Amino acid sequence: MPKTLKDVAIRAGVSRSAVSRTFTDGASVSDKMRRRVLKAAAELGYSPNALASSLTTGRTKLIGLVSNNFHNPIFLEVFDRFTRALQEKDLRPLLVNLSDETDPASSVRMLRQYSVDGVVVASSTLPPGFSKAFRDAGMPVVHAFGRPTSSPEVHVVGIDNIESGRMAARTLIARGYSDVGFLGGPETATSTQDRLHGFLAEMANHPNIRVRHSFADAYSFEAGRREMLRLLADDPAQAYFGGDDVLSIGALSAIGECNLTVPGDIGIIGLNDMEMAAWQNINLTTIRQPIRHIVASSIELMTEMLKDPDRLPESRIFACEIVERGTLRPLKAPEAGATLASG
Template identity: 35%
Template sequence: MEDSNGSGRGPTVQDVAARAGVSISAVSRAFTPGASISKKTKERVFDAANALGYTPNLVARSLATHRSGIVGLVMGDIRNPYYPEVVDALSRRLATHGFRTMLTTVWGDITVDDVAPSLVQSRVDGAIIASIADADRLGELLYKNGAAVMLFNRSAATSDKLSSVRCENVEGGRSVANYLLDKGFSRLAYIAGVEHIYTTQEREAGFVGRLMERGVQLFAREHGDYTYKGGFDAALRLATADTRPEAIFCANDITAIGAIDGVRAAGLRVPEDISIVGFDDIELASWPPYGLTTVRQDKAALIESCVDVLVEQIRSGQRTRHIQLVPVSIVERTSVR
């Protein structure tokens, strides 16, 4: 079977250039993320490539440009509904800049040491790391291998080189403390997430710190593991205690969703018997069976900043450290009386 050029071989960059009426270098620029080329010329090249069935040789381009066009997304447990939303949005925004994504997960028995070799060998141009243990260690390794690195919604605990964008976790925790105290609650509990994850530490520090500033001790603390089951079990324990809390602040929304069901399983009502607040504002939080009052992260702002800074670092070759905090706000629904 002959190809469209009649030679029996696949279409080449020369074929695309001839069909589009442009130079070979223009075709190369059209398929290179961030290269200087007019929109009109780029469209002509893509139209010609589609008509011929041409796809660029990514390996050859990588060798020529010293870029792979790949950004690694390194996530923890993506069963948390927050992170599939984030992965989708990050991938879409990176695609607008011409980058493909390589999703890698680090959770359970999969460690940083398991995934680091594939990221390095794939010669990723950049990496976005979120919600994993040893984020600093992986980030430093990729940084030393020439990749631009952004920590998403966490800060570097030990590295002075890695850039990060995160929401105001501490301020979010403080705002929940003020919100519940101002409503007259005094017996307040906290259901934590994964203990070593930076977000749960910051949210708890803000919440408990503000309670103490206002002369209130944390009534109870449970471990929720950032999961529905963790939230359900923790809330069930709190709801069946001899003296139960009046309100519970959960480290994230999926924990809070589980907590609502846990309180109901104990034969109690939300919010009449126990009020519940989450953190993230995932889509499920707004569903009528839950009506979760929560701390909203501005995911759009987090994602826009994260991707745009990373892309600029990749294209410029500069690795100037960038730290950004994105404000949060409380969204009131029906889970607090």
């Protein structure tokens, strides 16, 4: 049913090469020829078959978009941005849902069968083994929201989780809390570990502050709520650094359910700054992860890789910033500056 190169060639009375050339830019075609071909093509409603051309060119313009985060609303925004950015560059996202996949092998096969030009892994919880498996299969890989290291094995774009842990700590310190908690996401996630590490490191400078930590078993509302209920049942801290925003919102719910107030009885600071955090009935103080930049930078890295596949892996680290809302007690003006400066 769909028209082919040949149909157009016949109709225009020219060779198939001529038609092919008018549709590949940079090819040598006279203006007269081009017009003639385009006319015939328009009459037939022809559009070239990208898959067929990929056979000879070796490029499909297909990019695997791989994730296992289909429950954290922040990833809807991530997908939105990724798909738009890819489309703008004339690339097509082939979505791969790794939600309950533990073995990279089958996803590698899947993506190889479709000869994707590259793979964007968008996940804060997928182990690095996945990205490496894709790379080992010879595909350019960018791991967005991954764990940047000084000698990355694949391109990684993300935030400095250690620093964001410190940032949370400094924020709590500046507000004069003397008994704080780290309410992390899954203990095994590297992001959790790094944030905890930074948090504790910063707190170590303040021996008079009591610090404890515990973990929820997922970056989810319910996990955050459950863990907070547990904490509230037995001598809670004054303020917590929640693993991420959804988890923190779960914690807020738990606090509300126990008829305690925020920030009066308990303070919370999250991480992500998802849309919901700004909702007036949530109004979560949080650390903003610059999603826009992370996505843009990942795509940029990917297009670079497409040009030069041998590019050395690189980590791109973005700074986070505190977004002040209503779930922490206000700064105490005088000491605050001093404390921050010392951090």
